[in-house]
Amino acid sequence: MGKRVAVVLAGCGVFDGSEIHEASAVLVQLSRDGAEAELYAPDVDQMHVVDHMKGQPTKEKRNVLVESARIARGNIKDLAKLDVKGLDALIIPGGFGVAKNLSTWATQGKSCIVCKEVEDVLKAFHAAKKPIGLCCISPVLAAKIFPGCELTVGHDTECDGRWPYASTAEALRELGCKHINKQVSEIHVDVQNRLVTTSAFMCNAPIHQVHDGIGKMVQEVLRLA
Template sequence: MKKIAVILSGCGVFDGSEIHEAVLTLLSITQAGASYQCFAPNISQFHVINHLTGEVESDQQRNVLVESARIARGDIQDLAMLDATKFDALVLPGGFGAAKNLSDFAFKGADCQINVEVLNACQLFAQAKKPAAYICIAPALIPLVYGPGVTATIGTDPATAEQLTLLGANHQNCEVNEFVMDETAKVISTPAYMLAGSIAQAAQGIDKTIKQLLVMIP
């Protein structure tokens, strides 16, 4: 059975992993006959958002690993434990956690940096030529992992696409129900909720992406 590592970034679209994207990813992996193991860095979230009001709750602090465990139903491991040799592929769902906790792309754009532990984990898959999929805003990490010239997408938003281009990516516009693939780097990206107006729309691109990811595993 093909084994997929999934890196989460918290729990909630505005300060962690986008829950629909994360669950759709896990569902697609399972329905395709593969297995998954969730991981998350054991670090503090950048901030906590009240998802009812949209306001920052400055009196709260939450841990990315602890919050990600909500999505994984407790079956999750510290990212420090991820051994890329034991997995066939990697997936990073989106949500602002990818741009606030796994990196600071949300605040610094093309001047961003990735959390060192996240970068090391992603680069192990890249260096081993194992396929990886980045969803929604997570593709902002792709040029920092794979280097200049790598092909990726965040959908069709010109301003965000420009930041990816400044990071060194070859950005390609992509509709919500499709994905973009860099065959040389073996990395796939899909817009999901960068464009999706519903969970059904997000599911189309994610399911196609996961199916392609599994096809790319030798």
């Protein structure tokens, strides 16, 4: 039987929700490898709504679960109803929604608070020794909850505009984590904590390279499961 994997979304759209290409890459690789994806999102209001053409916040209000349903084609559940016992692994794609809706990283950085439902789910999978896959900015969730873990968000130094969020690596270190520099198509595996991470759009890279890294992350999560 194929593995059952929980995929947690944070809305729909890179600037205020889940990064759609990352979420799609996760779902495609799970399907390719014969795994069953179960999609979840918290039933909460977004921090704000961003006009993706202008890059500016609007006066709209949107719900994270309702917006995530766009990516899930309507087949999604409230994160509060997730039962770790029936699942083999957890994956959280990136996007600014992780830093705005699943946590307060966008406004508070390393002093952030992780949404209680998200924290509970991460701790439940970790306690059950079930693998967790994280890409782009979502490794900051693990950094906040599992001090001492090993993660990658790409590189810790900027290079010709390739790594615009390189300072995130230092913030992870300040939280007591070990950051491992990796290229966009590579992954890092924290064997002890069963965490698999890859940088995705933390790097200004061609989209196929981002997909390559996410594909490897998903495959390793399934192998560990």
